[in-house]
Amino acid sequence: MAVPPLVLASASPARLQTLRSAGLDPEVLVSGVDETQVTGPPPELALELARRKARAVAALRPDALVVGCDSVLELDGRALGKPRDADDARARWREMRGRSGVLHTGHCAVLGGRELARGAATTVHFAQVSDEEVEAYVATGEPLAVAGAFTVDGLGGAFVTGVEGDPHNVVGISLPLLRVLLGELGVAWPSLWRRAHG
Template identity: 65%
Template sequence: MSGSYRLILASASPARLQTLRRAGLDPEVMVSGVDEESVTAMRPVILAAILAERKAQVVNQQLAGHEPVIVIGCDSVLEFDGRAHGKPASPDEAIERWKAMRGRTGTLHTGHHVILRQRGVHQVTATGSTLVRFAKISDDEIEAYVATGEPLAVAGAFTIDGLGGAYISGLEGDPHNVVGLSLPLVRDLLTELGVAWHDLWADRD
């Protein structure tokens, strides 16, 4: 329980959960089961927002009748060469993607959709975007990294808070957004809904 609200994270991402916990919140996790591959959009930034909204909406429907509840849905995609990239489907795809990305830049978009169930249903959405500079790494480094399995589990085939952090040479924007959830952006969305961030801090003994 986070403060006086039941807080739900509509995502299976351990990194998102850890980000919220480190910020003093204690959400429950409910996985939406949305088929991400079936969703398309003209632009990667819009795709991230649509996926975040769908995840939050599915979980919200499962919570009908419960108040006060806050649902946070997120989804991340990497925009590279004008295309949206989620999780690689195979090690070979991850290797080829890294060979294309090394020494270049991409933009990590994370859609955020927040639903407040309190005297009705209120919701807002926004997308955070962070520029990512990929280091010039060798074929051996790429193959070793992909062999760990980490790139297969995350959008864009990289992390900044795990083994992949050594292969990212710089960021422009919120680093939390690259991990999968922008704390400042979520705070802004909650403020728009009339919820103070500090009211969501978990009860402490």
């Protein structure tokens, strides 16, 4: 069977870089799904948004293997996506510091009309950062662009003291989970590696 083109239904540079680092070279097609129209408990919210993104792009690219993802941070039972603005990011960090949250990422893969969706969860431990560090971090703009207002693969990495679970999931895409989903759709993970490696 010919390997279908891989399309990532996400604008996230971190997800794209994670896939590229794993030897894959997906096309990127942003879904345009309005994330504000979906609510629910954090795990279900992340999964539903991933489904909507994957379905929207699969409708445009029925020839492709489409992967959609969405991440939310759960803190005290609440789902925290991207901060609304700098004040929101500041308030979040004051609430998160010295504590732990769960990063939920929904994954949905669509190929030839078949769809599989599952979520992954990773516990994230945040450092006891100072007000000055919070101000400096928010001023960079980085926390405004990501779910939970933090990264582990960027400037925010120094403010995360540890993770329990798949570290890739914190970046927004669980490679082990994705390998399983694609395998169930009949696509072997090594078949997606760039031919340059072979």
